[in-house]
Amino acid sequence: MAGLTIEQRASLSEEEIDPAIMSKKPTAGPALHKVIMVGSGGVGKSALTLQFMYDEFVEDYEPTKADSYRKKVVLDGEEVQIDILDTAGQEDYAAIRDNYFRSGEGFLCVFSITDDESFQATQEFREQILRVKNDESIPFLLVGNKCDLSDKRKVPLSECQSRAQQWSVPYVETSAKTRENVDKVFYDLIRDISSRKKQRQTDVKQPPKPNSHCCQLL
Ligand SMILES: Nc1nc2c(ncn2[C@@H]2O[C@H](COP(=O)(O)OP(=O)(O)OP(=O)(O)O)[C@@H](O)[C@H]2O)c(=O)[nH]1
Numbered sequence: 001m002a003g004l005t006i007e008q009r010a011s012l013s014e015e016e017i018d019p020a021i022m023s024k025k026p027t028a029g030p031a032l033h034k035v036i037m038v039g040s041g042g043v044g045k046s047a048l049t050l051q052f053m054y055d056e057f058v059e060d061y062e063p064t065k066a067d068s069y070r071k072k073v074v075l076d077g078e079e080v081q082i083d084i085l086d087t088a089g090q091e092d093y094a095a096i097r098d099n100y101f102r103s104g105e106g107f108l109c110v111f112s113i114t115d116d117e118s119f120q121a122t123q124e125f126r127e128q129i130l131r132v133k134n135d136e137s138i139p140f141l142l143v144g145n146k147c148d149l150s151d152k153r154k155v156p157l158s159e160c161q162s163r164a165q166q167w168s169v170p171y172v173e174t175s176a177k178t179r180e181n182v183d184k185v186f187y188d189l190i191r192d193i194s195s196r197k198k199q200r201q202t203d204v205k206q207p208p209k210p211n212s213h214c215c216q217l218l
């Protein structure tokens with residue numbers, strides 16, 4: 001939709017962004033899954049996104065405000081679309097995060113294994129996401145990036161794993177530089193988003209079971 005800022009776009013529904021989608025609904029195009037990249041500045045959210053999208057590693061650091069990407073992928077034999085919103089880690093943009101988070105169906109919460117502060121910050125990101133989405137089981141992966149720099153590791157693997165365990169989410173280490181586990185984190189997340197949506201559809205379709213606890217009229 002032309003003329004919209006990315007902030008406005010983030011708060012809109014799919015139909016509002018592209019009204020034609022309404023008319024396309026009966027023919028059911030590929031499902032669209034909305035992923036949000038979150039984490040402190042400089043941890044590699046953009047580098048992971050660009051590696052996933054275009055198979056390239058960007059050495060330069062250019063702080064992001066917000067960028068949005070879309071890609072068709074085949075997930076377990078089914079074509080789906082993935083919409084990635086790459087948000088700003090820099091504190092200057094913290095105030096606009098709520099709006100972005102609201103539109104997300106799944107989150108990659110990224111820190112750098114070489115930067116303890118970025119690991120500590122994941123706690124706040126998690127809390128903000130849960131507050132905005134109000135859903136403890138929202139699809140979410142904790143991602144320890146820059147694993148190619150293992151000689152500069154500052155966050156012990158055991159700490160990362162125990163935080164993920166405490167949140168009941170998967171923990172995966174990635175390198176946007178070597179591409180290690182880059183596809184995996186995106187695919188694992190959209191698989192989770194997709195299966196939740198399918199589960200919800202079956203819940204809706206299934207007629208409510210007769211209530212065995214109902215009172216009998218005498
Ligand atoms: N060695 C190494 N460097 C990385 C990796 N990922 C990102 N970088 C570098 O780290 C710097 C910051 O990466 P970005 O992807 O721009 O960080 P960001 O999280 O998007 O930062 P903001 O947009 O400010 O939130 C860049 O110079 C990248 O080249 C990685 O896996 N390994």
Ligand SMILES: [Mg+2]
Pocket residue numbers: 045046047062063064086087088089
């Ligand atoms: Mg960025």
